[in-house]
Amino acid sequence: MSQHRTGESGGPIPDEDAGLPPVALTDAERAEDDGRRRGLKIAIWIAVGLLGAVGWTMLALARGETVNAIWFVFAGVCTYLIGYRFYSKFIEWKIARPDDRRATPAEYRANGSDYVVTDRRVLYGHHFAAIAGAGPLVGPILAAQWGFLPGTIWIIVGVIVAGAVQDYLVLYFSMRRGGRSLGQMARDQLGRIGGTAAILATLVIMVIIVAILALVVVNALAESPWGVFSVGLTIPIALFMGVYLRYLRPGRITEVSIIGFVLLMAAIISGGWVAETEWGAALFTLDKTTLAWCIIIYGFIAAVLPVWLLLAPRDYLSTFMKIGVILLLAAAVILVMPNVEAPALSQFAFTDTAPVVTGSIFPFLFVTIACGALSGFHALISSGTTPKLVQKERQTRVIGYGGMLMESFVALMALVAAVTLDQGIYYAMNGSAAATGGTVQGAVDFVMGLGIAGVDVTAQQLTDVAAAVGEESIVSRTGGAPTLALGLANIMKDLIGGTAMMGFWYHFAIMFEALFILTAVDAGTRVARFMLQDSIGNVVPKFADNSWRPGVWITTAIMVAAWGSILIMGVTDPLGGINTLFPLFGIANQLLAAIALAVVMAIVAAQKNFRYLWVVIVPLALTAVVTITASMYKIFSPNPAIGYWANHFAFRDALAAGETSHGTAEGVEAMSAVVRNTAIQGALSILFVTLAIIVIVTAVVAVLRSRRSPEAVDTSDPPVPSRTYAPAGIFATVNERRLERRWAEEQPDALRARGH
Amino acid sequence: MHAMIRAIDAGGSRLRWFCRELFGDAKYERYVAHLRSAHPDAPVPDERTFWREHYAEQDRNPGARCC
Numbered sequence: 112m113s114q115h116r117t118g119e120s121g122g123p124i125p126d127e128d129a130g131l132p133p134v135a136l137t138d139a140e141r142a143e144d145d146g147r148r149r150g151l152k153i154a155i156w157i158a159v160g161l162l163g164a165v166g167w168t169m170l171a172l173a174r175g176e177t178v179n180a181i182w183f184v185f186a187g188v189c190t191y192l193i194g195y196r197f198y199s200k201f202i203e204w205k206i207a208r209p210d211d212r213r214a215t216p217a218e219y220r221a222n223g224s225d226y227v228v229t230d231r232r233v234l235y236g237h238h239f240a241a242i243a244g245a246g247p248l249v250g251p252i253l254a255a256q257w258g259f260l261p262g263t264i265w266i267i268v269g270v271i272v273a274g275a276v277q278d279y280l281v282l283y284f285s286m287r288r289g290g291r292s293l294g295q296m297a298r299d300q301l302g303r304i305g306g307t308a309a310i311l312a313t314l315v316i317m318v319i320i321v322a323i324l325a326l327v328v329v330n331a332l333a334e335s336p337w338g339v340f341s342v343g344l345t346i347p348i349a350l351f352m353g354v355y356l357r358y359l360r361p362g363r364i365t366e367v368s369i370i371g372f373v374l375l376m377a378a379i380i381s382g383g384w385v386a387e388t389e390w391g392a393a394l395f396t397l398d399k400t401t402l403a404w405c406i407i408i409y410g411f412i413a414a415v416l417p418v419w420l421l422l423a424p425r426d427y428l429s430t431f432m433k434i435g436v437i438l439l440l441a442a443a444v445i446l447v448m449p450n451v452e453a454p455a456l457s458q459f460a461f462t463d464t465a466p467v468v469t470g471s472i473f474p475f476l477f478v479t480i481a482c483g484a485l486s487g488f489h490a491l492i493s494s495g496t497t498p499k500l501v502q503k504e505r506q507t508r509v510i511g512y513g514g515m516l517m518e519s520f521v522a523l524m525a526l527v528a529a530v531t532l533d534q535g536i537y538y539a540m541n542g543s544a545a546a547t548g549g550t551v552q553g554a555v556d557f558v559m560g561l562g563i564a565g566v567d568v569t570a571q572q573l574t575d576v577a578a579a580v581g582e583e584s585i586v587s588r589t590g591g592a593p594t595l596a597l598g599l600a601n602i603m604k605d606l607i608g609g610t611a612m613m614g615f616w617y618h619f620a621i622m623f624e625a626l627f628i629l630t631a632v633d634a635g636t637r638v639a640r641f642m643l644q645d646s647i648g649n650v651v652p653k654f655a656d657n658s659w660r661p662g663v664w665i666t667t668a669i670m671v672a673a674w675g676s677i678l679i680m681g682v683t684d685p686l687g688g689i690n691t692l693f694p695l696f697g698i699a700n701q702l703l704a705a706i707a708l709a710v711v712m713a714i715v716a717a718q719k720n721f722r723y724l725w726v727v728i729v730p731l732a733l734t735a736v737v738t739i740t741a742s743m744y745k746i747f748s749p750n751p752a753i754g755y756w757a758n759h760f761a762f763r764d765a766l767a768a769g770e771t772s773h774g775t776a777e778g779v780e781a782m783s784a785v786v787r788n789t790a791i792q793g794a795l796s797i798l799f800v801t802l803a804i805i806v807i808v809t810a811v812v813a814v815l816r817s818r819r820s821p822e823a824v825d826t827s828d829p830p831v832p833s834r835t836y837a838p839a840g841i842f843a844t845v846n847e848r849r850l851e852r853r854w855a856e857e858q859p860d861a862l863r864a865r866g867h
Numbered sequence: 868m869h870a871m872i873r874a875i876d877a878g879g880s881r882l883r884w885f886c887r888e889l890f891g892d893a894k895y896e897r898y899v900a901h902l903r904s905a906h907p908d909a910p911v912p913d914e915r916t917f918w919r920e921h922y923a924e925q926d927r928n929p930g931a932r933c934c
Binding site for chain 2: 221222223224225227229230232233236237241242243244245246317320324356357361362363364365366368417418419422423426427429430431482486488489491492495496630631634635637638640641657658700
């Protein structure tokens with residue numbers, strides 16, 4: 112009498128094992144759960160809706176009076192809850208159609224190492240730690256230049272209709288395919304051309320993302336002895352943890368993470384002392400170019416060292432910090448309830464004169480905030496890693512969709528940190544060194560010259576803030592990380608420690624961002640090297656052998672040289688680096704999202720589910736329009752402030768005319784650097800957009816082919832009956848709990864994610 | 868009072884379980900359990916060897932972290 116949907120694989124599922132309790136709730140049991148306490152549930156959802164509406168109203172309509180940051184929390188959390196409860200359920204019902212009677216790869220391919228049935232609550236934490244990094248913390252900071260409202264809307268609405276949809280569906284379809292990677296799924300769905308373009312795009316995007324993340328760290332640590340000392344100490348701390356785990360107490364990861372965390376705090380505190388000494392300041396004050404070379408050398412060594420020595424312990428520390436920082440930031444905003452200093456919509460919203468990232472809201476806001484609203488990189492985690500650990504099909508909704516909602520919340524908190532800062536200070540920190548000259552007076556002139564009503568800053572203010580956080584200067588500390596750190600310190604000081612603790616909180620924030628980024632640099636280099644080894648291996652088979660060290664070294668060196676040269680280009684750029692390069696990061700990440708969504712679209716179309724294909728088409732069209740438009744601006748805009756090529760030719764013409772300075776670039780050498788940099792940036796833009804268009808076109812062709820084909824094509828693995836049970840969401844419903852208990856009683860030794 | 872202590876105790880052991888699972892302390896136990904049930908005749912490696920092999924596998928097959 113129960114009616115199960117068979118999902119994408121039309122074939123019937125073999126009979127359940129007669130001796131076992133049911134492995135899934137029936138539709139009737141789920142309906143019964145849904146109907147329980149119906150009145151109360153309706154009342155709660157109305158209350159959530161009203162609270163969210165009040166939050167949005169306060170953010171959108173408050174004019175002339177100060178807005179409290181607590182409304183961001185209400186607007187965000189209530190909208191996430193509604194999106195999760197209603198939209199993700201709709202997607203589950205109409206597109207994914209999970210069937211808990213089917214075994215997941217973790218069950219039918221269980222090998223005890225990468226295919227392991229994992230408790231859903233643990234996997235949620237795992238997946239979140241794998242997708243969230245520095246990205247959602249940086250983009251919203253830079254986007255605060257357009258005012259707080261556009262960024263807030265994009266972060267919250269974007270995640271509901273785009274980012275979380277991508278993460279959920281990629282996770283789901285990869286799980287249905289034994290945990291196949293995005294590249295493999297692209298080849299299966301889009302054929303050789305589309306698949307190859309997708310893999311090539313992934314490789315190039317990985318390189319640019321590593322380069323720009325590294326640039327963020329360089330900008331945060333340059334001329335900061337405190338930061339260099341304490342972030343530098345993370346290397347010996349990680350080495351110690353690695354040795355501890357290998358030789359002293361293998362497997363005691365929580366224990367060593369706590370030790371590492373304590374050492375990390377000691378590193379931050381001692382950094383303050385060292386920076387005050389003469390020798391400390393002399394030894395650890397590094398300029399950008401030196402730091403960039405340090406990171407390049409570090410990147411190479413880290414990526415060829417064994418995982419156990421550096422990467423794994425760094426990963427444990429990162430996970431520990433990630434969860435701690437997110438809880439801290441959210442708690443601080445809720446408890447301190449700071450006032451918002453930024454306007455809802457700034458005067459730069461619709462002009463090309465924005466000082467932090469050049470360009471108007473459309474399309475540049477949508478590429479500046481990538482992580483947190485829609486991040487293509489997540490598709491690499493949602494395929495390949497997480498799907499091999501899922502216990503039951505229905506859990507993909509909370510892990511994929513729910514995990515991304517959490518990242519969006521992190522991005523929202525980062526935005527709050529930026530918009531609660533004094534606006535004069537915000538612009539003084541984020542104006543490029545070319546614009547401020549890097550001096551306090553230059554920054555004051557620059558901020559006053561922006562002509563923003565009600566925004567002013569004095570030289571005294573800037574030196575006072577710098578002194579409070581233990582830095583030489585806060586002028587032109589671009590890249591987002593220092594601004595986030597100051598914003599966080601500004602909120603946290605009201606909660607713990609007052610002004611005296613600002614230096615600690617500032618460097619605490621710099622520390623965790625650097626930690627996330629250095630882990631991403633290491634891991635990204637390894638993955639890129641692996642992909643390169645694979646590609647070269649097609650021609651020279653020896654390269655595909657991972658244990659052949661010269662092959663590993665050569666391919667690692669090639670990948671480090673690739674991102675390293677972009678990094679050097681960024682730090683030496685006479686135009687300021689981050690403001691010209693950051694759009695490339697966002698464009699690259701969003702194009703990867705377009706590729707992932709194109710693959711998902713082809714899969715859904717192959718099932719002949721055209722009626723609900725719009726769920727995928729909407730985010731795909733959104734990201735395609737945004738990124739292709741942004742790329743076109745970057746390639747074709749005649750405005751040198753926006754178009755890479757326009758700038759390229761402007762500088763070439765100036766050089767040809769014998770000029771010795773142009774714009775903010777002084778001297779022939781600087782001008783030649785701009786000519787070279789803009790050519791590379793312009794060429795990368797063309798490469799990205801071409802690859803993405805190839806993938807999207809092959810996906811559309813695949814959809815049209817599916818339309819014409821008489822039957823649905825199923826590319827998922829054949830169904831295997833499940834022999835385990837666990838609830839779908841984080842909290843079990845009444846019937847789920849009942850079934851869970853029955854399993855515990857009748858099958859105490861059954862395959863279960865929980866220990867005893 | 869006793870109920871409260873019991874509740875704190877239960878909460879503590881749940882937290883401990885969660886951390887061990889999340890950070891990976893429990894990986895070895897899981898692997899042993901898997902071997903016992905799926906391949907009862909296979910030799911069971913000691914914990915040190917297990918972790919060496921675990922990291923060696925990550926060396927061979929790197930996974931991406933996100934930005």
